[in-house]
Amino acid sequence: MKKLVLITLLFTSLLNAQVFTGKGDKKFQVGANFQDHGTGITATFDQGLGTNFSIGFVANYLLGVKEVLGEKPNFADRIDAKARFNANIADVFGIEEHFDFYPGLDLGLKNFGAHLGARYFFTEGFGLYSEIQLPIAHYDNHVEGIFEKYNNQFNVSVGVSFNL
Template identity: 50%
Template structure:
């Protein structure tokens, strides 16, 4: 009886173990909140694994709530970017369900970088958080408050799904 329980436990734990990044061909979809100074919005991202620890992706965001009397048109509220990630979860070997991914991005507004973390509760669902910053802005003049949207330090968090 002990052996049967042990075998069932091992089988269930093997099936229930999620892999945070599986390498080439791995696909992730993230949806979450975007928090910035004077702005709250939504972010969507898709990442595709090119190799054991490399992925590329696309991210879009839209500023929904403008605070402190800030006004902005669609072009200031919307952002689209391509990105490159170094998925270090397997290198760090903290937990099979955890991935740490620093990366760089090129957007419609700037060149920047991010540091993200994902944790999977199952093989298909997890949570993520990302911290992003701008390294170089396309507009080198003094930015208006609306132009600072997506051109400043950002925090994103939400749900991540394996596709």
């Protein structure tokens, strides 16, 4: 009987997990960032402004980096912060309410770029996400330095997502 009640509660909580609710919706995500020459941590925050769009920010910090010519990058080389815009379009395509699909644009300290993400919520407040980011335009195409590629290249992040 206890197992039946537990399974019923779990199933009910899964049914109520709606991913993006529109205006006022707030999401926080934290995860691992993977790219050439380093791995790190990433955190995002998004706030819904309308039925299908949100704005927010993302911050990346590279923890595990490879030395280049015997040198490791300093703090400024390891960090990036971006403002972002998402088009939350899962409901436009009739995808189930537990899943959110969001392409978007971001403007950061190192470049102007795009991202494509997806998140799946298991309960009302907890889910998993995955996101790819790529630069569209670098601010300086002729950067002279050994760490110019850090936080300025294609990367993938995966982690957990929370409703706030």
